[in-house]
Amino acid sequence: MRRVFGLTVRLAALTMVPTLVILATILLALHSFGEYRATVSQLSERHTHALMTASRLMQQSESMLGSGAMLLLADDHFSRRQALFEIADRREWMERLVDELAAIRGEAGSFDDIERVRDQLMESFDALDALVQRRIDLVGQLQQAPDETSDALLRETERLLARQMRTNRSLSQDLSVAIGYHVSGIRLDIRDAAEQMEQQLRQREGALKGFALLAVLLLLATAYHINRSVVRRVVKLQRVISRERPAPHELRVDGSDEIAQMARSIQRYVHRINDNERRIMTMNRELDFLATHDALTQLRNRHYFERELNERRNALAAEGYCVAMIDIDHFKAINDTHGHEAGDRVIRCVADRLRRGLPESALLARYGGEEFVALLPGSDIDTVVPMLEQIRQGLESHSIELGETALRVTASFGLAQQLPGGEFDEALKAADEALYRAKRSGRNRVMYRWLSQDDSGDAAYG
Numbered sequence: 001m002r003r004v005f006g007l008t009v010r011l012a013a014l015t016m017v018p019t020l021v022i023l024a025t026i027l028l029a030l031h032s033f034g035e036y037r038a039t040v041s042q043l044s045e046r047h048t049h050a051l052m053t054a055s056r057l058m059q060q061s062e063s064m065l066g067s068g069a070m071l072l073l074a075d076d077h078f079s080r081r082q083a084l085f086e087i088a089d090r091r092e093w094m095e096r097l098v099d100e101l102a103a104i105r106g107e108a109g110s111f112d113d114i115e116r117v118r119d120q121l122m123e124s125f126d127a128l129d130a131l132v133q134r135r136i137d138l139v140g141q142l143q144q145a146p147d148e149t150s151d152a153l154l155r156e157t158e159r160l161l162a163r164q165m166r167t168n169r170s171l172s173q174d175l176s177v178a179i180g181y182h183v184s185g186i187r188l189d190i191r192d193a194a195e196q197m198e199q200q201l202r203q204r205e206g207a208l209k210g211f212a213l214l215a216v217l218l219l220l221a222t223a224y225h226i227n228r229s230v231v232r233r234v235v236k237l238q239r240v241i242s243r244e245r246p247a248p249h250e251l252r253v254d255g256s257d258e259i260a261q262m263a264r265s266i267q268r269y270v271h272r273i274n275d276n277e278r279r280i281m282t283m284n285r286e287l288d289f290l291a292t293h294d295a296l297t298q299l300r301n302r303h304y305f306e307r308e309l310n311e312r313r314n315a316l317a318a319e320g321y322c323v324a325m326i327d328i329d330h331f332k333a334i335n336d337t338h339g340h341e342a343g344d345r346v347i348r349c350v351a352d353r354l355r356r357g358l359p360e361s362a363l364l365a366r367y368g369g370e371e372f373v374a375l376l377p378g379s380d381i382d383t384v385v386p387m388l389e390q391i392r393q394g395l396e397s398h399s400i401e402l403g404e405t406a407l408r409v410t411a412s413f414g415l416a417q418q419l420p421g422g423e424f425d426e427a428l429k430a431a432d433e434a435l436y437r438a439k440r441s442g443r444n445r446v447m448y449r450w451l452s453q454d455d456s457g458d459a460a461y462g
């Protein structure tokens with residue numbers, strides 16, 4: 001048998017597309033998170049380091065001013081060299097920190113201004129040192145041999161020292177300003193990086209929203225398609241099948257996929273069921289006919305007659321009726337002389353005459369071999385006797401053709417009338433007795449008997 005996978009393949013492909021879009025959305029989200037983490041870590045490490053370095057540089061610059069004060073206050077060469085050593089140490093630190101900052105910021109900033117101010121500051125320290133050195137020497141000279149020229153020179157040196165110290169302070173401030181400029185540059189870098197990250201995140205957010213919307217639309221389209229190609233068709237089939245008698249043409253489903261194949265199988269199955277049902281109904285009708293009719297004459301059979309009587313017992317007892325028993329005369333001789341088939345033909349002819357001669361309301365049945373019975377509800381002897389007499393005469397006067405032979409057939413009739421309230425068996429027995437009398441009286445005649453409520457056996461025969 002050919003296997004059909006059309007619907008399965010279509011549904012698998014349909015669900016695959018939104019699944020891939022959802023997977024792509026998740027991957028994009030994960031990638032964005034990774035980038036976000038890397039940017040945040042870069043911001044926190046690189047820029048924090050830069051800020052801390054700038055802050056230490058600022059501290060060194062402020063300490064430089066303190067070292068300048070130490071140099072200014074030095075009153076001997078030992079203190080002066082100590083202050084110079086301190087200044088050299090600060091200068092080395094500043095150079096190291098500037099290099100570090102330059103390495104962190106790269107091309108982002110130029111450190112020429114810091115280096116220029118720092119060099120000017122160093123030159124200013126050299127000049128200050130020269131003046132301090134001269135002051136120490138002059139103080140030493142004045143302590144050994146005071147003279148006016150040295151004293152004047154000392155005063156001039158003190159004045160120059162004060163001026164140099166102002167220059168020093170001003171250069172230190174310039175250095176702080178230059179460092180501050182870089183600090184604000186670092187802050188701007190941080191702000192730029194944060195803005196760049198925000199922009200990237202916004203772009204990714206837009207892409208993620210687009211993917212999510214696409215996934216939702218694809219899922220809706222898939223659901224719509226599944227509803228159209230599966231649910232609706234299956235529901236339609238289910239509705240038709242759940243009817244008591246589904247019409248096969250209603251089970252037609254377009255296409256050649258699994259559901260269409262299933263519908264065709266159900267259609268074939270329903271066709272078979274309908275055919276079988278029709279056959280069973282025909283057989284039932286035939287069985288019913290065979291059970292209630294005589295196969296030879298097509299008249300009702302004795303079984304049906306008795307069942308009907310039983311069912312109509314009350315109605316018959318209420319309205320009164322006549323019962324007639326009819327028997328073909330010398331039938332055995334017909335059989336013996338002309339054969340069994342001829343006998344059958346005679347039985348059929350007599351049955352036919354009885355059917356045509358009695359009213360439609362009469363219940364006529366073949367009671368035995370060549371014996372018939374007729375029930376005539378609501379009738380009386382006065383109306384039934386002429387009917388039976390007419391049938392009898394018709395039989396007597398018309399011969400039956402048996403090949404080349406024309407056969408004259410007669411029949412005897414026994415009739416009884418039952419009054420309302422009487423028992424049927426009583427009426428049947430009376431009709432049978434009347435028939436017996438008709439046979440005994442020479443056959444080919446109608447004999448009858450009335451029955452009355454107070455009648456206990458009196459009979460009147462025609």
Ligand SMILES: Nc1nc2c(ncn2[C@@H]2O[C@H](COP(=O)(O)OP(=O)(O)OP(=O)(O)O)[C@@H](O)[C@H]2O)c(=O)[nH]1
Binds near residue numbers: 341369
């Ligand atoms: N051909 C045929 N013969 C049947 C059928 N049923 C019963 N018979 C025959 O009918 C005959 C009945 O004969 P009897 O009741 O003795 O009747 P009879 O004595 O010939 O005639 P009467 O005394 O007038 O009743 C028997 O020979 C049965 O074999 C049937 O269906 N077909």
